[in-house]
Amino acid sequence: MNIHQFLTSYSYGDAIGNEALEIRNFLRTKGYQSEIFAHLYHPKYADQIINYREYDHYSDKDNIIIFHFSIGSPVTRKFLLAPDKKVIIYHNITPHHFFLDYHRILAKDCYKGRIELKNLVDKVDLALGDSSYNEQELKDAGFANTGVLPLVMNFEKFDRPIVPVLKELFDDGKSNILFVGRIIPNKMVEDVIKTFYLYQKHFHANSRLFIVGEYRGFERYLSALHNFTLKLGVKEVHFTGHIPDDELISYFKLSHLYLHMSVHEGFCAPVPESFYLNIPVIAFNTGAVKETMNNGGILVKKKDFISIAALMDKVLTDSNLKEKILASQHKALEKYYQNKTGKILLEHITRLKKF
Amino acid sequence: MPENNNNHGANGFISTHKDINVEDIMASIKKRIQEKKDSGLLRQAEIDEIEDMELLPLPDFLEIPNVYEPHLYPEHKAEDFQPFHIEAEIEAGLVKKILGKIRGLLMPLLRFMLRPFVSDLKNLTVKLHNLNKEDIHNLKQTIPITFQSKEYIKLLHNIINNMIVESSKLKIEEELLKTKLKVLEDKIEFLENRERAIEKKLFTEGDREGERKTRKK
Numbered sequence: 001m002n003i004h005q006f007l008t009s010y011s012y013g014d015a016i017g018n019e020a021l022e023i024r025n026f027l028r029t030k031g032y033q034s035e036i037f038a039h040l041y042h043p044k045y046a047d048q049i050i051n052y053r054e055y056d057h058y059s060d061k062d063n064i065i066i067f068h069f070s071i072g073s074p075v076t077r078k079f080l081l082a083p084d085k086k087v088i089i090y091h092n093i094t095p096h097h098f099f100l101d102y103h104r105i106l107a108k109d110c111y112k113g114r115i116e117l118k119n120l121v122d123k124v125d126l127a128l129g130d131s132s133y134n135e136q137e138l139k140d141a142g143f144a145n146t147g148v149l150p151l152v153m154n155f156e157k158f159d160r161p162i163v164p165v166l167k168e169l170f171d172d173g174k175s176n177i178l179f180v181g182r183i184i185p186n187k188m189v190e191d192v193i194k195t196f197y198l199y200q201k202h203f204h205a206n207s208r209l210f211i212v213g214e215y216r217g218f219e220r221y222l223s224a225l226h227n228f229t230l231k232l233g234v235k236e237v238h239f240t241g242h243i244p245d246d247e248l249i250s251y252f253k254l255s256h257l258y259l260h261m262s263v264h265e266g267f268c269a270p271v272p273e274s275f276y277l278n279i280p281v282i283a284f285n286t287g288a289v290k291e292t293m294n295n296g297g298i299l300v301k302k303k304d305f306i307s308i309a310a311l312m313d314k315v316l317t318d319s320n321l322k323e324k325i326l327a328s329q330h331k332a333l334e335k336y337y338q339n340k341t342g343k344i345l346l347e348h349i350t351r352l353k354k355f
Numbered sequence: 356m357p358e359n360n361n362n363h364g365a366n367g368f369i370s371t372h373k374d375i376n377v378e379d380i381m382a383s384i385k386k387r388i389q390e391k392k393d394s395g396l397l398r399q400a401e402i403d404e405i406e407d408m409e410l411l412p413l414p415d416f417l418e419i420p421n422v423y424e425p426h427l428y429p430e431h432k433a434e435d436f437q438p439f440h441i442e443a444e445i446e447a448g449l450v451k452k453i454l455g456k457i458r459g460l461l462m463p464l465l466r467f468m469l470r471p472f473v474s475d476l477k478n479l480t481v482k483l484h485n486l487n488k489e490d491i492h493n494l495k496q497t498i499p500i501t502f503q504s505k506e507y508i509k510l511l512h513n514i515i516n517n518m519i520v521e522s523s524k525l526k527i528e529e530e531l532l533k534t535k536l537k538v539l540e541d542k543i544e545f546l547e548n549r550e551r552a553i554e555k556k557l558f559t560e561g562d563r564e565g566e567r568k569t570r571k572k
Contacts (some may be wrong), residue, residue, distance in 0.1 A: 154424075220415070231408075306405075
């Protein structure tokens with residue numbers, strides 16, 4: 001029996017793409033033949049990813065296809081037409097209204113995605129969410145056979161040294177605050193900037209903010225953020241754009257605190273990543289964030305910016321508190337280690353074989 | 356895993372692991388903020404202003420339509436577009452005076468818009484003076500626009516409307532280009548700093564290597 005995966009797009013540094021790669025590698029170590037099929041992917045990955053249209057050559061009724069579902073796309077149709085046993089991993093779809101003012105095509109795809117999700121009910125053998133929050137959405141949509149598979153993450157990739165040049169530039173005694181994620185409206189990057197502004201102005205002037213993430217397609221949002229930064233007069237805000245893995249890891253390692261203010265999250269991968277790299281996390285409670293944090297770090301329930309800024313200062317200056325937070329994060333991280341998530345994946349596959 | 360909630364306000368403010376004393380954190384935060392307020396460095400007005408600040412995104416210029424496009428570019432007619440009727444209007448008396456004044460006001464704009472056709476129009480005016488009613492009727496059929504002040508004003512309206520649309524689009528594009536320029540400036544600055552850091556690293560290593568060699572000698 002072979003277990004293959006379907007993706008809409010595979011892009012560099014993308015959490016869903018990384019998970020697909022980890023699942024493929026894990027399944028191969030367990031003796032399964034496993035490939036990734038995608039609609040859109042960077043030519044750099046042409047040796048690792050196969051175009052989804054070629055799936056007919058691999059299809060078999062005894063195979064299992066795992067479809068990473070996160071947006072409407074033509075892959076859904078191909079997935080439905082295949083005779084294989086079908087599993088979806090639902091990574092959540094950002095509500096389309098967030099994109100209406102900025103990216104009409106994406107807004108349309110997100111809207112279509114939720115309709116496609118409903119069309120998948122009764123047509124898949126198993127529907128998995130990468131969090132209980134996502135599983136609940138699957139249940140609400142009408143899926144009967146559901147489960148949870150936490151994001152399969154490989155933390156070994158973080159065991160790399162800091163890029164020396166970045167160390168030279170940013171390891172200079174300033175407090176580095178980090179945000180990682182696509183620069184899109186639901187991430188509320190403006191709230192990160194607001195909080196940082198108050199922190200820098202009233203608590204710790206010698207600080208900087210790294211906003212690490214892709215902004216292509218959202219230039220108008222980025223433009224508004226730049227104007228917002230200028231209007232506030234906040235200094236040392238660095239928009240890095242899309243960066244390679246080694247630089248991303250360096251930014252993590254050079255940071256002293258991770259701040260997340262998003263208002264819609266289906267999982268929030270940077271949180272466990274920060275946990276692993278011993279960076280205290282302060283995150284706003286939305287979607288699956290609470291579940292992902294698993295009682296590690298500090299969960300903020302209200303966007304009271306001045307209090308969050310004071311909290312940041314407290315975490316960064318009180319070493320005793322910082323140690324306790326890091327200990328809580330260390331405990332919370334246990335559920336994400338690959339041997340655990342891999343075991344859960346195998347249990348789901350065994351369950352599926354019985355159908 | 357056990358959770359520790361804090362009831363700061365009606366809905367609570369933070370929650371974390373049970374080993375962390377949330378009450379202590381909240382007391383400390385409140386104290387720090389109060390100290391800042393008491394010293395006059397932090398004002399409630401500033402906090403409120405920051406909370407109320409909103410992003411002001413540029414509109415999507417693709418959403419601004421050229422509403423009169425079918426008039427200007429007949430080959431791109433909308434399905435429901437009705438071609439305008441040719442109507443001759445002979446003005447007289449008070450109407451003529453009023454229209455004359457309106458035209459007088461619009462004259463600079465008309466002159467600007469008609470500049471490429473000034474010589475043709477001058478010739479036309481001379482010819483018109485020398486024409487009889489029948490000739491005028493014939494002329495209406497051949498060059499109707501000259502007689503259709505209503506349609507002509509419509510056309511001018513179209514042009515002005517589209518000029519406004521196009522200038523709005525240009526303004527938005529300019530703003531976007533400014534942002535792109537800012538991003539590029541930041542990147543250049545970052546790359547310059549990076550270059551300096553590499554140079555520093557290389558030269559320091561080079562100097563050390565040189566010292567080592569000298570010592571060996």
